[in-house]
Amino acid sequence: MTVRPGLFAALFWLVLLVASGGRAETPDAALETLLGEARSAAAAPGACSQPGLDRLVRLYCTGKIRIGVREYYPLFGTREGQERLGYDVDVGRAMAKRLDVEPEFTRVNAASRIPLLADDKIDLTIATMGHNAQRDSQVRFIRPHYYQSETTLVGPKSLDIKGWSDVANRTICVTVGNGSNAQIVAHNARLMLFDEAGVLPDRLRDDICTLAAQDDSFFAYYFTDPRFADRFDQKFGFAQVPWGMAVAPSGSDRLARALDLISQIFLRDGVFLRIAQENRIGTAFLERQREVWNRPDCNTATGSKDRACVLPALTAELEPTPFAARVAAFEDWIEDRLGIDLQLPMFKTMPAWQLFKDGIANSLILVAGALAATLLFALLLGAAQSARLAVVRWPARTLTVILQSSPVVLTLVISAAVAHALFPYSSAVAIGAAIVALGLMNGSNAGQAIAEAMQSLRTEQGGGAASVATGLYGRAVSRSATQIVSFLINAAKGTPIASFIGAPELLSALTDITSFASGRASTYSLLLVFYIAVVIVVVWLCGKLRLWLERRQVAA
Amino acid sequence: MSRISPDFLPQLLGGMVTNFEIAAIALLLGLAVGGLLTWAKLAGGVLGAIATTLIGLMRAAPTFVVMFFLLNIIPSDASLLGVNVAPSGLMTVALSLVPYAAAYVADNGGEALKQLRDGSPLGALLFLPNVTRAYFVLVMSSSAGAAIGVSEGIAVILREAERMPTLGDKMVLFGIGIVCFGITLQAGFALIRLLQHRLGRLALRSRQG
Numbered sequence: 001m002t003v004r005p006g007l008f009a010a011l012f013w014l015v016l017l018v019a020s021g022g023r024a025e026t027p028d029a030a031l032e033t034l035l036g037e038a039r040s041a042a043a044a045p046g047a048c049s050q051p052g053l054d055r056l057v058r059l060y061c062t063g064k065i066r067i068g069v070r071e072y073y074p075l076f077g078t079r080e081g082q083e084r085l086g087y088d089v090d091v092g093r094a095m096a097k098r099l100d101v102e103p104e105f106t107r108v109n110a111a112s113r114i115p116l117l118a119d120d121k122i123d124l125t126i127a128t129m130g131h132n133a134q135r136d137s138q139v140r141f142i143r144p145h146y147y148q149s150e151t152t153l154v155g156p157k158s159l160d161i162k163g164w165s166d167v168a169n170r171t172i173c174v175t176v177g178n179g180s181n182a183q184i185v186a187h188n189a190r191l192m193l194f195d196e197a198g199v200l201p202d203r204l205r206d207d208i209c210t211l212a213a214q215d216d217s218f219f220a221y222y223f224t225d226p227r228f229a230d231r232f233d234q235k236f237g238f239a240q241v242p243w244g245m246a247v248a249p250s251g252s253d254r255l256a257r258a259l260d261l262i263s264q265i266f267l268r269d270g271v272f273l274r275i276a277q278e279n280r281i282g283t284a285f286l287e288r289q290r291e292v293w294n295r296p297d298c299n300t301a302t303g304s305k306d307r308a309c310v311l312p313a314l315t316a317e318l319e320p321t322p323f324a325a326r327v328a329a330f331e332d333w334i335e336d337r338l339g340i341d342l343q344l345p346m347f348k349t350m351p352a353w354q355l356f357k358d359g360i361a362n363s364l365i366l367v368a369g370a371l372a373a374t375l376l377f378a379l380l381l382g383a384a385q386s387a388r389l390a391v392v393r394w395p396a397r398t399l400t401v402i403l404q405s406s407p408v409v410l411t412l413v414i415s416a417a418v419a420h421a422l423f424p425y426s427s428a429v430a431i432g433a434a435i436v437a438l439g440l441m442n443g444s445n446a447g448q449a450i451a452e453a454m455q456s457l458r459t460e461q462g463g464g465a466a467s468v469a470t471g472l473y474g475r476a477v478s479r480s481a482t483q484i485v486s487f488l489i490n491a492a493k494g495t496p497i498a499s500f501i502g503a504p505e506l507l508s509a510l511t512d513i514t515s516f517a518s519g520r521a522s523t524y525s526l527l528l529v530f531y532i533a534v535v536i537v538v539v540w541l542c543g544k545l546r547l548w549l550e551r552r553q554v555a556a
Numbered sequence: 557m558s559r560i561s562p563d564f565l566p567q568l569l570g571g572m573v574t575n576f577e578i579a580a581i582a583l584l585l586g587l588a589v590g591g592l593l594t595w596a597k598l599a600g601g602v603l604g605a606i607a608t609t610l611i612g613l614m615r616a617a618p619t620f621v622v623m624f625f626l627l628n629i630i631p632s633d634a635s636l637l638g639v640n641v642a643p644s645g646l647m648t649v650a651l652s653l654v655p656y657a658a659a660y661v662a663d664n665g666g667e668a669l670k671q672l673r674d675g676s677p678l679g680a681l682l683f684l685p686n687v688t689r690a691y692f693v694l695v696m697s698s699s700a701g702a703a704i705g706v707s708e709g710i711a712v713i714l715r716e717a718e719r720m721p722t723l724g725d726k727m728v729l730f731g732i733g734i735v736c737f738g739i740t741l742q743a744g745f746a747l748i749r750l751l752q753h754r755l756g757r758l759a760l761r762s763r764q765g
Contacts, residue, residue, distance in 0.1 A: 173705075192705060206707070208707060208711070210718050405734050405735075405738025406733070406737065407733075407737055409699040410699065410734065414727070417723060417726055417727075417730075493616070494620075496621045507621060507624060514628070520628040521628065523628070525625065527624070528617065531618045531621045532613060535616040535617075535618065536612075536616050
């Protein structure tokens with residue numbers, strides 16, 4: 001068989017064409033082209049003095065890149081004299097080196113890292129910044145992301161906690177405003193709020209906090225201390241947040257594109273991984289990313305725009321309520337008219353609104369339950385303490401003395417511990433345990449008053465054969481009306497303390513809301529007004545009850 | 557039973573000292589504020605009406621809510637004339653007890669002054685056992701500090717209880733707590749009874765004299 005030489009030539013060129021057309025441009029080649037164009041643009045006469053210059057071209061005009069880094073974030077950005085240390089700083093140096101310009105570092109913090117970009121005081125921020133959808137409108141994030149943190153739960157090694165099911169009804173120390181707080185709250189854990197993350201390790205060390213939740217990047221430094229690492233460990237992580245370098249949203253298109261490509265190349269080649277190892281921070285994310293960016297479908301010039309390769313931004317925004325806009329307008333109106341910075345976060349997002357409504361309902365149930373339980377235990381313990389049989393009387397008296405000797409928080413904790421031993425944890429069980437504890441504490445005191453009144457009536461009757469059944473007991477209840485009413489009011493006032501054992505009443509709900517939203521002052525003022533109003537209503541109702549009991553006594 | 561750590565008891569006693577400190581601060585401030593409110597109430601007029609309203613509101617304010625209110629409205633870097641005035645955790649608990657203490661002092665102080673005006677100085681002296689009673693109520697109420705990380709007696713017990721694996725072990729620990737606080741409380745009540753007894757004898761002597 002013979003084949004024409006012309007056909008061979010045609011096939012050869014076809015294969016070559018397909019091969020060259022099918023192979024995507026590499027990120028390295030795309031980067032070289034981009035940087036070459038920028039250098040040429042900067043070298044053109046008069047180009048550097050033109051307004052609206054792209055920041056990438058400007059880098060080559062000035063020969064430097066201004067990078068915002070943190071100075072007080074151990075392992076990521078710290079400063080000792082003139083020396084800057086940390087993962088973010090080393091990433092900045094590596095990026096500058098790849099761009100072939102000198103890095104010039106500027107101090108930023110959580111509040112200034114975005115405004116300094118907008119004010120053109122820095123070209124790039126590498127400052128432990130989580131990439132969430134809300135920030136996408138403020139800066140242009142560099143993708144792929146250069147690191148990822150997660151919230152980690154830290155506690156004593158002796159404490160066996162493996163997952164969310166083990167944290168229900170436990171108190172976890174957190175910082176106000178941490179985005180992951182809402183997730184903790186959703187798993188029935190209680191929060192103890194702190195303003196600064198820096199105090200959390202100390203509170204763990206002095207046992208004030210048994211568990212603390214914060215970024216793993218924050219705790220990474222403390223785990224380099226052998227004494228801390230000997231006592232505590234990381235229980236589990238959640239709420240992963242990708243970290244992004246960022247540039248200004250306008251005038252930075254080519255700079256952002258160049259940094260995207262460098263970030264992609266550095267992840268693929270393990271440059272970020274090596275820097276992380278040198279700075280002794282966690283590397284699991286970077287190891288996973290190296291695999292991703294070595295995949296043929298990702299290792300292309302367009303890989304950083306491919307959703308199959310890059311991570312999405314964290315969606316941190318909560319669903320607004322239908323009336324959120326009107327609430328915001330009202331807040332503005334108050335500020336304009338009265339100069340008061342009123343904030344009502346409980347009305348602005350659906351999770352907060354739901355917590356608020358449930359909190360009010362649970363508070364009212366708790367108050368009603370505590371009043372009913374107080375009355376019931378008062379009558380039962382009053383009758384038992386008035387009994388002629390010592391076998392009935394003395395246990396009731398002993399129980400009263402024990403309850404009187406136990407501080408309110410301790411009684412609540414004991415009640416909750418018994419309830420949780422009998423039933424699996426739930427909000428209803430916590431509310432029930434609180435009602436029983438408040439009822440016992442106040443009811444025992446009121447019962448003692450009834451028994452004393454009973455004793456006085458018996459003395460007045462000369463120790464006759466009167467018994468509970470003869471109606472004397474009813475008169476004793478009427479005679480001790482003032483004491484009963486006093487302890488009923490006390491029970492209503494004590495209901496907010498039920499939040500200590502995880503009962504989801506209003507104080508607990510508002511603490512949860514303020515842990516992920518602003519407006520603490522307004523929120524707690526509203527809480528105080530609510531409870532004072534509830535107690536005033538209870539006082540009024542109890543006044544009516546006392547009048548009725550006193551009239552009964554007069555009639556008797 | 558799991559071992560209770562050897563430093564538990566010293567820590568518990570140290571924590572209880574904190575409870576006594578909180579109660580003492582709250583009572584002193586309560587005496588000052590309550591005294592002023594009593595004076596204003598007795599003055600009558602607008603001032604008296606304001607004082608009466610304030611006393612009513614203070615009486616109705618739940619201590620636990622007041623504590624969280626104070627904790628959240630006072631900034632941690634609050635300063636006055638350059639001096640940091642942000643209260644510590646201990647002080648926050650003490651301040652949260654002041655409305656109760658002040659309302660109690662105002663109620664009992666008013667009654668004592670009434671007795672004095674009616675020519676019964678011994679009736680007025682009943683103010684002393686009443687204030688002593690309030691002090692012990694404040695000691696017990698100061699356990700709320702455990703909720704905001706104040707290392708008082710109950711916080712010490714709860715910390716130790718976290719390490720106990722079984723309900724039985726925890727109950728033993730809670731029992732120790734009740735005994736420690738119970739002895740304190742009963743001693744306080746004994747003191748009140750002694751005071752009342754002395755005052756009663758004084759009253760008897762003055763009548764006979």
